Amino acid sequence: xxxxxxxxxxxxxxxxxxxxxxxxxxxxxxxxxxxxxxxxxxxxxxxxxxxxxxxxxxxxxxxxxxxxxxxxxxxxxxxxxxxxxxxxxxxxxxxxxxxxxxxxxxxxxxxxxxxxxxxxxxxxxxxxxxxxxxxxxxxxxxxxxxxxxxxxxxxxxxxxxxxxxxxxxxxxxxxxxxxxxxxxxxxxxxxxxxxxxxxxxxxxxxxxxxxxxxxxxxxxxxxxxxxxxxxxxxxxxxxxxxxxxxxxxxxxxxxxxxxxxxxxxxxxxxxxxxxxxxxxxxxxxxxxxxxxxxxxxxxxxxxxxxxxxxxxxxxxxxxxxxxxxxxxxxxxxxxxxxxxxxxxxxxxxxxxxxxxxxxxxxxxxxxxxxxxxxxxxxxxxxxxxxxxxxxxxxxxxxxxxxxxxxxxxxxxxxxxxxxxxxxxxxxxxxxxxxxxxxxxxxxxxxxxxxxxxxxxxxxxxxxxxxxxxxxxxxxxxxxxxxxxxxxxxxxxxxxxxxxxxxxxxxxxxxxxxxxxxxxxxxxxxxxxxxxxxxxxxxxxxxxxxxxxxxxxxxxxxxxxxxxxxxxxxxxxxxxxxxxxxxxxxxxxxxxxxxxxxxxxxxxxxxxxxxxxxxxxxxxxxxxxxxxxxxxxxxxxxxxxxxxxxxxxxxxxxxxxxxxxxxxxxxxxxxxxxxxxxxxxxxxxxxxxxxxxxxxxxxxxxxxxxxxxxxxxxxxxxxxxxxxxxxxxx
Numbered sequence: 001x002x003x004x005x006x007x008x009x010x011x012x013x014x015x016x017x018x019x020x021x022x023x024x025x026x027x028x029x030x031x032x033x034x035x036x037x038x039x040x041x042x043x044x045x046x047x048x049x050x051x052x053x054x055x056x057x058x059x060x061x062x063x064x065x066x067x068x069x070x071x072x073x074x075x076x077x078x079x080x081x082x083x084x085x086x087x088x089x090x091x092x093x094x095x096x097x098x099x100x101x102x103x104x105x106x107x108x109x110x111x112x113x114x115x116x117x118x119x120x121x122x123x124x125x126x127x128x129x130x131x132x133x134x135x136x137x138x139x140x141x142x143x144x145x146x147x148x149x150x151x152x153x154x155x156x157x158x159x160x161x162x163x164x165x166x167x168x169x170x171x172x173x174x175x176x177x178x179x180x181x182x183x184x185x186x187x188x189x190x191x192x193x194x195x196x197x198x199x200x201x202x203x204x205x206x207x208x209x210x211x212x213x214x215x216x217x218x219x220x221x222x223x224x225x226x227x228x229x230x231x232x233x234x235x236x237x238x239x240x241x242x243x244x245x246x247x248x249x250x251x252x253x254x255x256x257x258x259x260x261x262x263x264x265x266x267x268x269x270x271x272x273x274x275x276x277x278x279x280x281x282x283x284x285x286x287x288x289x290x291x292x293x294x295x296x297x298x299x300x301x302x303x304x305x306x307x308x309x310x311x312x313x314x315x316x317x318x319x320x321x322x323x324x325x326x327x328x329x330x331x332x333x334x335x336x337x338x339x340x341x342x343x344x345x346x347x348x349x350x351x352x353x354x355x356x357x358x359x360x361x362x363x364x365x366x367x368x369x370x371x372x373x374x375x376x377x378x379x380x381x382x383x384x385x386x387x388x389x390x391x392x393x394x395x396x397x398x399x400x401x402x403x404x405x406x407x408x409x410x411x412x413x414x415x416x417x418x419x420x421x422x423x424x425x426x427x428x429x430x431x432x433x434x435x436x437x438x439x440x441x442x443x444x445x446x447x448x449x450x451x452x453x454x455x456x457x458x459x460x461x462x463x464x465x466x467x468x469x470x471x472x473x474x475x476x477x478x479x480x481x482x483x484x485x486x487x488x489x490x491x492x493x494x495x496x497x498x499x500x501x502x503x504x505x506x507x508x509x510x511x512x513x514x515x516x517x518x519x520x521x522x523x524x525x526x527x528x529x530x531x532x533x534x535x536x537x538x539x540x541x542x543x544x545x546x547x548x549x550x551x552x553x554x555x556x557x558x559x560x561x562x563x564x565x566x567x568x569x570x571x572x573x574x575x576x577x578x579x580x581x582x583x584x585x586x587x588x589x590x591x592x593x594x595x596x597x598x599x600x601x602x603x604x605x606x607x608x609x610x611x612x613x614x615x616x617x618x619x620x621x622x623x624x625x626x627x628x629x630x631x632x633x634x635x636x637x638x639x640x641x642x643x644x645x646x647x648x649x650x651x652x653x654x655x656x657x658x659x660x661x662x663x664x665x666x667x668x669x670x671x672x673x674x675x676x677x678x679x680x681x682x683x684x685x686x687x688x689x690x691x692x693x694x695x696x697x698x699x700x701x702x703x704x705x706x707x708x709x710x711x712x713x714x715x716x717x718x719x720x721x722x723x724x725x726x727x728x729x
Contacts (some may be wrong), residue, residue: 027417029442030477032683036060036675038466039070039391039410042370042383043091048099050374051076052119053381053393056093056104057409060672061086067148067670071104073121074393076381079407084121089151097164111152114169127207129154133172133200137632139662142172142198142221145228147668149659156202157230161240167207168240170230172221175199202226206240206260216260216267219244225255225279232279238262241270282320282328285336285356286311292319295498297344301359313359318343318350319495324462324469325349326368326382332375338398340371346423347435347490348386348463353377353398362401367463371396383409386463387437387488388418413465419480420444426489426537428529433496436461436489436534439480450485451548451690452538454531457557461488468668472554472577473629473678479686485544489534491527491560500526510592516599520613524563524582531560532570547572548690552682554578554629555667562640565626566618569717573689575627575682578667580636582614619643623717625650625710627685629678631665650689650710654681 037060044055053074061068069090074081089107096103101118103126111131116124134141136150157170177199200221207213219226223245231242239260246256259270282290284303288311292299298315305311318341320328325340326349339352343363350363351371362368366386373380377398384403385391390413393406408414420440427433441450453474455461460470466477476486494501499514503522506512514522531551539546550573553561558579565574580586584602587594597613600606611617616639626644628637633655644651656674658664669675684699689711694704 028415030416030419030475030481032475032478032676032679033062034413034416035466035471035475035477035679036062036672038413038468040468042391042409043093044370044372044381044383045093045095045102046372046374046381047101047119048095053372054093054102054104054117055393056090060675062672062676065671065673067672069106071106071117073117073119074407076406081407082121084117085123088149092158094158094160097160097162103158103160105155105158107151111154112156113154114158127155127158127167127169129171133174133198135172137664137666138658140198141663142200147666148670149666150663156227159230159233161235165209166235166240168216168230168233168242169205169207170226171203171205173201173203173218175201175220204231204242214260214265216240216242217244217258229279280321280323282339283330283337284311285330285334285354287334290320290337290339290354292316292321292495295496295501297496299344299495311357313354313357316341316352316359316361317345318352318361318363320352322349324369324460326351326371329373329377329380331377336377338371338373338377338380340368342462344493344495345425345435346463347459347461351382351396351398360398360401362396362398362403364403365463368394368396368403369464373398381406385465387421387439387465390414390416390465419477426530426534428492428526428533430526430529432492432500432526432530434490434492434527434530434534436487439476439486439488441483441485442481443483444485447542449539449542449545450483451550451686452485452487452535452544453479453550453552453686453690454487454489454535455557456489456491456527456531456551456553456560457555459490459493461490472557473669473675474552474554474575474577474682475679478679478683482683482687484686485538487534487538489531491523491556492530506596507593509596511596511599516597516609519597520609524559524613525567527560528564528567531564532568535570546570550574550686550690551624552577552686558628562615562626563613565622565624566615567621569623571624573627573686574624575629575685576637577629578631578634578637580634580640583616583636583639584610584614585616585635585639616640616643619647619649622647622649623715625685625689625707625714627651627681628653629681630655631667631669648713648715650707650714652685652707652710654678 039057039059041058046053055072057070068086071085071090072081072083087106091105093104103116105112106115114127116126131152131154134150134152135144138150141150153172155169156172159168202219204216206216221227225231225243225245233240233242239262241259244256246254257270258267260267284290286303286305288303288305290303293302294300298317299319301313301316303311320339320341322342325342327340329338337354341350341352349367349369353360366389368382368384371380371382379397382394382396383391384394391409395404395406422438425433425435455471455474457470479486494504500522503519506514538544549571551561551564551571552575554577558576559581561574561576587602598606598609602610641651641653656665665674680698687693688707
């Protein structure tokens with residue numbers, strides 16, 4: 001670890017230990033461009049000989065106004081890194097079974113195709129298929145739960161047999177359908193239609209080293225196992241075993257397991273054998289499936305063997321199975337495993353070395369968010385980051401617990417003076433705990449009450465560096481540089497109590513024991529109570545100004561923002577991003593969840609339940625100006641905006657465009673200029689409504705004039721009109 005890195009780490013530990021601010025070290029201050037260009041989405045693989053490392057990152061290129069994937073080679077002997085390629089998309093980095101490099105999918109202008117990368121940095125095309133289907137939010141594109149620019153698919157997925165003799169891959173083919181009248185469910189499925197619906201088929205194929213090829217199965221793109229996971233293939237002596245959704249894929253009609261036989265050249269149904277890994281399941285050193293069980297501050301780490309017997313590794317202050325964790329690895333002799341975990345009281349990502357009965361945690365002050373290990377698990381390389389540490393490569397030895405810095409992954413961000421950050425846990429009036437962080441103003445003065453902004457997004461407040469998963473287009477670091485105290489707060493974790501866990505299970509599965517009223521309280525009002533009680537605590541300590549508090553969140557966070565401003569008067573301004581859930585207009589998607597929350601459709605005897613929670617039906621109770629920033633023009637969001645304006649609440653809804661008139665921006669913005677504009681709009685919004693400031697670098701004067709006109713409608717709600725009292729710049 002370098003001297004500078006060691007100093008930063010010690011400073012961070014000091015902050016966590018004392019809970020009090022410290023002087024910032026020397027360095028640059030954050031700019032809005034710094035936030036937009038933070039590298040993300042790391043994927044890395046060691047070479048078989050352990051001498052080099054290939055890794056991918058995703059980064060915004062402001063000059064070209066595009067997000068790009070960057071492929072690097074890092075030499076572990078010389079500690080030198082080379083940039084090999086920049087492309088619109090590169091993904092699925094795999095180590096080749098023959099030990100002679102890596103394979104990956106790259107779009108070099110002709111769609112995603114399969115390439116080989118050798119240790120010298122040479123790229124060779126391995127397999128190309130006609131890219132005739134586009135995936136993404138554009139005219140003629142197939143919708144998928146993915147962020148990023150629309151891209152044409154030649155190869156959708158790939159996987160190698162352990163001996164390297166077979167390649168399993170998936171591609172997409174258009175599925176033309178004759179024009180016909182739509183009836184009932186087919187009409188409902190087009191409720192958000194703004195462009196021609198596209199049908200496609202996933203073709204699952206097997207290719208031999210000699211170039212022979214077989215079509216194993218064809219599935220509609222709605223089969224999520226086929227489309228997102230390449231049918232979850234596992235290699236056996238008989239042949240590749242794979243899984244497909246059965247029945248109506250959109251209704252989760254179950255899973256079917258099949259095996260393609262090398263001997264017969266065809267598939268047949270296979271029994272679901274114990275130990276066959278389903279999506280998200282983690283294998284242990286006794287041939288079983290690992291899980292974190294129970295509730296509370298510590299969870300029981302268990303392994304269920306194929307014969308049903310359970311091995312208990314004891315209570316642990318972390319859990320396995322979080323998709324954001326670094327991954328899971330089983331040693332080549334099967335006797336030990338390295339598991340990616342997320343800690344409970346102070347949310348971050350670490351590792352655990354698991355032996356026959358031994359549990360050895362490997363946790364750092366920040367997070368280990370992407371890793372790869374040698375097959376014997378003796379050592380590996382990870383990406384280490386935190387809210388105060390830019391991503392960097394580190395050498396990790398699980399047995400000794402040593403973590404040693406190798407290289408910065410962004411020297412520009414390393415040179416920024418760290419802001420002061422403290423981890424916290426708050427308990428609300430119902431006794432539920434929520435975790436989070438405070439990012440202190442750059443020049444914080446004890447005894448002064450600061451304007452505050454709460455940013456929330458489900459459970460994404462953790463030790464990651466400027467993660468867009470959490471802060472989206474809300475520039476948390478810029479807010480702190482400009483004198484705001486920034487609170488990053490999670491929902492109360494369902495893992496802390498059985499009733500809350502059951503509430504989330506009912507939400508996803510339909511009405512059950514708890515019932516709609518209790519569900520609404522446990523999931524949404526519980527979150528609002530957490531916000532209010534945390535704010536009262538900080539106000540009571542004289543840290544924040546109770547009259548200048550804002551709230552922001554996108555997606556799941558937008559639900560909480562919209563519910564918070566329609567249930568509480570504590571907020572002075574709000575920004576809600578790309579969400580419309582809980583609105584009557586979104587009832588049909590998904591209907592089962594709405595039945596769990598409200599008891600039925602937004603009519604008749606169930607309408608009273610909607611009036612208790614749906615934001616657009618409670619607009620007259622809102623006391624804060626509300627900004628909505630949208631990637632797509634959701635009907636529910638437009639309904640909320642219209643209801644706010646009809647109730648004479650200051651409100652604005654902004655729709656950010658895609659690359660052209662036929663394309664939408666994506667849920668996580670992928671066009672850098674959109675993200676820069678959205679961050680500036682948020683800066684201007686909170687500056688104006690919470691501090692009375694007009695910064696022409698953030699928004700044109702005409703925008704502030706329009707907001708001033710809206711401000712005349714701002715109702716008192718027992719709050720002094722601080723938004724209209726200009727603070728000196």
